Amino acid sequence: MNYKNTADFAVELDARDKLKNYRKEFHIPLQKNGEEHIYMCGNSLGLQPKRTKGYLRQELEDWATFGVEGHFNAKNPWMSYHEFLTESYSKIVGAKSSEVVAMNTLTVNLHLMMVTFYRPTEKRYKIIIEGDAFPSDIYAVESQIKNHGFNSETSLIKLTPRDGEVAIRTEDIAQIIERDGDEIALILLGGVNYYTGQVFDFEKITKLGQEKEIKVGFDLAHAAGNIKLELHKWGVDFAVWCSYKYLNSGPGSVAAAFVHEKHHHSNLPRFAGWWGHNKEDRFKMPDDFAPINTAEGWQLSNPPILSLAAIRASLSIFDEVGMDKLVLKSKELTNYSVFLLSTIKSDRISIITPEERGCQLSIRVKNGNKNLFDIITEKGVIADWREPDVIRIAPVPLYNSFEDVFKFYAILKEVL
């Protein structure tokens, strides 16, 4: 498409947008002057769907009405409430419904998955991770390595881009797998890197790893609800994600996990809790743990229903729209943003996100000058700053408009 950097053109794009009405489904935070913020921060915390309140109210009312009997008598019985999310999640990550489960929080799920899938031996004990992975993931893998009695300095292979490049090349990952494959127990990558916004080649990396008998898992914090995923088809061993970014389910809301069906009947070890036990006799309180033979078998506790209700509200929007249409608009919005930013003639900013991307764009600011970020914030933009030198923006297809993208560009241009 021949883009133009004018406000009128942005309005025209909005008029043509088939998903434009979904913006009205969200609360857009207001500035002090009463105008809407230019909210570009769905990669950090997604906005609240207006329907969320109704879903929460229902559970609060049922709790007031039924007390403990709400587990069975609530309009949406709490006993199996997490199952309401399964179908929607399976569509979002490209899985069978038996392969996904909403539970815990992301880092907890990452640990639970590593208990099962990181089984180091004297010979095979290393983990591959991005050098600039989200720090929590690095802490998690290092603590797992140490917990197994290995040295985290010699056991962690941190992927870095080539000199002068920002993205990590698949061919470089392939080379490491080829060279050290027999010593590697696990590959854990962010499906979308939190800092650069790079999307990894899930299918290829999974195949390369598994050919060397390496387990392959992904942290989808920045991928779920953002890019098209086919976890089952790609044969990924496991994945974890949170629900508060692109999945708009509220701060700290319950996370989720994917376990490929090939592992459901395996005798891989796991940490256990009663909610992962066979549903038929869970309440007979047997002494021996017998896991549910689906991803649900990795659950520990009965889940927080109020949080699940918020997720359910949000996923109902994803059900209506579908990932295909969402990704289509996402590409248009992001391409338009890239076009607009490319028309700013300034060497103070550069986009470091490669073409393999979702909706996030990482804008590197020369000399890490955070002042620029502070000024655009004052002017009504909500984005985020990641040390040492990046402003991350995410034009989110469900609630951001082409006009938002244009306003962001106009403010940035003016400030520069």
Ligand SMILES: Cc1ncc(COP(=O)(O)O)c(C=O)c1O
């Ligand atoms: C890529 C990534 N991994 C892990 C986390 C940690 O998530 P949580 O605090 O929900 O465990 C985050 C949080 O933003 C993240 O962006």
